[in-house]
Amino acid sequence: MAVRANVVKLKDEDEAKFYAGQSLLQLALRRLRRDTLTLIAMAIVLILVLLAIFAPVIEQNILNVSYSRTDPNNAFLPPGGTARLVYLPDHRYRSQGLNVVVMHDRGAGGREIGDAHVDIQPRQLTTKEGMANILIAHASFGTPAISVFLDDQTRPFAARIAQNSLSNLLEIPVGRHTLTFRRGSSAEGELLAVLRDVEIKPETLTTAVLFGRLEGEGEAALQAKAFSINSRDLAVDTARLHVIHASLSAPRAVNVRVMDVVRIPEIKYGEDGSAIVERGLFTTGISAMDGRTYILGTDDLGRDHLSRLLYAGQISLSIAFAAAIISIVIGVGVGIVAGFYGGLIDDAVNLFIATVSSLPTLLILLILVAVLNPGPGVLVLVLGLLGWFGICRLVRGETLSIRAREYIVSARSIGAPVSRILFVHVLPNLLSVVIVALALDIGNLILVESALSFLGFGIKPPSASWGNMLSNAQTFFTKGVHLVIFPGLMISITVLCLYIIGDGLRDAFDPTLKR
Amino acid sequence: MAKYIARRIVQSIPTLFLITVLAFIIVSLAPGGPTASLLLDPNLTPQDRVRIAEQLGVNDPWPIQYLRWLIGDDWEWRIRDNSGEPKPGNRLGILRLDFGYSFVANRRVLDLFAERLGATLELGISALLFALSLGVPIGILSAVWRGSLFDNSMRVLAVIINAVPNFWLGLMLILLFGVIIKGPDGKGLLPMGSRCPTTLETCPPLHERLNHLLLPMIVLGGGGLAGYSRYLRASMLDVIGQDYIRTARAKGLKDRTVWFAHGARNALIPLATFLGPAIAGVWGGAFITEQIFSWPGIGRLTLQSLTALDYPMIMAVTVFSAIATIVGFIISDILYALIDPRIRFN
Numbered sequence: 024m025a026v027r028a029n030v031v032k033l034k035d036e037d038e039a040k041f042y043a044g045q046s047l048l049q050l051a052l053r054r055l056r057r058d059t060l061t062l063i064a065m066a067i068v069l070i071l072v073l074l075a076i077f078a079p080v081i082e083q084n085i086l087n088v089s090y091s092r093t094d095p096n097n098a099f100l101p102p103g104g105t106a107r108l109v110y111l112p113d114h115r116y117r118s119q120g121l122n123v124v125v126m127h128d129r130g131a132g133g134r135e136i137g138d139a140h141v142d143i144q145p146r147q148l149t150t151k152e153g154m155a156n157i158l159i160a161h162a163s164f165g166t167p168a169i170s171v172f173l174d175d176q177t178r179p180f181a182a183r184i185a186q187n188s189l190s191n192l193l194e195i196p197v198g199r200h201t202l203t204f205r206r207g208s209s210a211e212g213e214l215l216a217v218l219r220d221v222e223i224k225p226e227t228l229t230t231a232v233l234f235g236r237l238e239g240e241g242e243a244a245l246q247a248k249a250f251s252i253n254s255r256d257l258a259v260d261t262a263r264l265h266v267i268h269a270s271l272s273a274p275r276a277v278n279v280r281v282m283d284v285v286r287i288p289e290i291k292y293g294e295d296g297s298a299i300v301e302r303g304l305f306t307t308g309i310s311a312m313d314g315r316t317y318i319l320g321t322d323d324l325g326r327d328h329l330s331r332l333l334y335a336g337q338i339s340l341s342i343a344f345a346a347a348i349i350s351i352v353i354g355v356g357v358g359i360v361a362g363f364y365g366g367l368i369d370d371a372v373n374l375f376i377a378t379v380s381s382l383p384t385l386l387i388l389l390i391l392v393a394v395l396n397p398g399p400g401v402l403v404l405v406l407g408l409l410g411w412f413g414i415c416r417l418v419r420g421e422t423l424s425i426r427a428r429e430y431i432v433s434a435r436s437i438g439a440p441v442s443r444i445l446f447v448h449v450l451p452n453l454l455s456v457v458i459v460a461l462a463l464d465i466g467n468l469i470l471v472e473s474a475l476s477f478l479g480f481g482i483k484p485p486s487a488s489w490g491n492m493l494s495n496a497q498t499f500f501t502k503g504v505h506l507v508i509f510p511g512l513m514i515s516i517t518v519l520c521l522y523i524i525g526d527g528l529r530d531a532f533d534p535t536l537k538r
Numbered sequence: 539m540a541k542y543i544a545r546r547i548v549q550s551i552p553t554l555f556l557i558t559v560l561a562f563i564i565v566s567l568a569p570g571g572p573t574a575s576l577l578l579d580p581n582l583t584p585q586d587r588v589r590i591a592e593q594l595g596v597n598d599p600w601p602i603q604y605l606r607w608l609i610g611d612d613w614e615w616r617i618r619d620n621s622g623e624p625k626p627g628n629r630l631g632i633l634r635l636d637f638g639y640s641f642v643a644n645r646r647v648l649d650l651f652a653e654r655l656g657a658t659l660e661l662g663i664s665a666l667l668f669a670l671s672l673g674v675p676i677g678i679l680s681a682v683w684r685g686s687l688f689d690n691s692m693r694v695l696a697v698i699i700n701a702v703p704n705f706w707l708g709l710m711l712i713l714l715f716g717v718i719i720k721g722p723d724g725k726g727l728l729p730m731g732s733r734c735p736t737t738l739e740t741c742p743p744l745h746e747r748l749n750h751l752l753l754p755m756i757v758l759g760g761g762g763l764a765g766y767s768r769y770l771r772a773s774m775l776d777v778i779g780q781d782y783i784r785t786a787r788a789k790g791l792k793d794r795t796v797w798f799a800h801g802a803r804n805a806l807i808p809l810a811t812f813l814g815p816a817i818a819g820v821w822g823g824a825f826i827t828e829q830i831f832s833w834p835g836i837g838r839l840t841l842q843s844l845t846a847l848d849y850p851m852i853m854a855v856t857v858f859s860a861i862a863t864i865v866g867f868i869i870s871d872i873l874y875a876l877i878d879p880r881i882r883f884n
Binding site: 379382384480493496497508515519 | 553557560561564565567568697698701702703705706709710713818819821822840841844847855856863864867
């Protein structure tokens, strides 16, 4: 190594003795060994890299799952693998009309739930003036026809309310009503439930939901709840039978977004079989259908989340590493030439960088990636070719200061060729700058790549990258919280570690910069 | 002063020119050319295709196409009408503020921009104000209490904010405030997206709008917040080491006066240079933030145009972004020179 320790300003004599006669690199390593935080960050990155490299081995031999195997039965399995979510295929939702989800147990009681059935039926709603649509949905097997009695009338307002059907859409007068539900179609039929003071507003869809045990007796046996649905009002405190979303029927219909639709209450059953409803995941209390263990659960297609995270790490890390190396090579090359020669080359490089920097990098990347629609290989090139400006500036500045130092002047004076000066005298002294920049650059590139993939322009499914996993997860938000949390955590941890490594290396190479 | 501004504007012309060339080249790189999507319409007869291609001039060499985009084609008697008579074109070119028509919406690009500008400005300005109003005090206090628990935790926080991808931050905030934490009405405490309640036709009350603005503002301003606090801490420490501070101390001024009256006032000056980068930062972050929060601004419009390969829109966005950033840089230079008398206008 050409540079000796005396280049670095040292604090006291003891330290000077301690460091005497060692190269810059040895010194840096010595300082680095004392920096626990950086060492921990390095270990984490190393583990992540190893996990990414050995993803196929881990997947097949340790996790015993398949990253690509899809199984709707295991969809949205949360971490731990003891619960199953109801899978709601999103394409069946309509932006206007009625989306009804009815879930019912297989048995009559609540405890022995074996399956959950989902039924979604979109339909355009039209309403006469002064009238509103009401949807009555009930779901218990073997129920006889139910009639609805409006207020105190003895004739049923509607008879034979079928299970789970949209023909139950009744037009009833606007105002406050008491709805009485009876078995059969006569006023003497068994009283199932009463809903008092239901306010029927124009332009809203009011839903009456009947749920509970049908074999019980009296008013309490079957509970009923009515709620009007506005654009985003989904909350019901207790419901086994649940209408998830219905849009307004009037011309001012609002859009139903998938995000709204996925708010499903979690249903648990207490000791007495009563339903306890919580927000969150819809659990049916059974483990993964195929008997495997999914440590971090599964995604919307029933694919193992953990092995997908590992494969995504493979892609995200390798793209970032490769692009960082490209941008470092270009940045160092252009920076050295611009800094060493100066003059016209320097001006041209500066003008180019200033021009490109007047646009947000993300915008240029987005445009290029959208227009070229590249595979991973070209994506690496694009990222690398647009990522060298910062390093180039750094290297240029450093080269400018190195150029003026005595040893360069003396090398020139004894007639050393330019190539020798550049490679033997300038380049080794840029080593610290370059290594630090490399660590920070990989971190930034992971962020950029995941942002592109998140927006749907970078790595495209079925390949997994942390960004596109998040992009996919945001659609399912509340149903699969684990799908949102883990990919983001992976990105954050990786980038944070790389930043810490970058800072640690800078301090190790040049302790005078430390504040 | 006027001379200085004029010179800065003249200096930025080559940059802008290069940006337009760059935008044009990128778009020309598209497989099949920028108009492929128009010409591939199955409803068109081969004659139509030839006519449209001729009208758009896609078969001419690209420098000529570029010139037409820049200065229009109304001076050119190029297009033949049905009777074969040549007539002038109808494009005015971007130099005369004609950015053409969007392929997708079939409306003037400028109109589409004008519609969305308000939303983006609202979000961008509030994010900047948020970042400044928190970042500046945090930076100053970090410098004052240098090495304290507050200082260290703020530095750690700044690194973490930079490392956490802002789209994930946005999703987590939506999850936390839109789903997990309940408001008094049983719904999420804050809305999960969009600019204002969808069912209202009239301008919604201010608190509703603020509810909608809060999360996107935090996500968009987060990076700036971290940047400002670190920058101000460094700037404050620079100032505090200078001679006049020692003088102020020596003449027996109170610590508080020295830090805040003498130190902070001067440490704030370099902040003026931050306006240009801040505008670029907010603009770059707007794509992601507007997308996550369904914010109906220009960033979201841009992403939609990119997905649909709406080339007139893409080129216009490129030029507008460059203008916005360059104007930001010019304004911050001028501000800096105005505030700091040590800077001369040459």
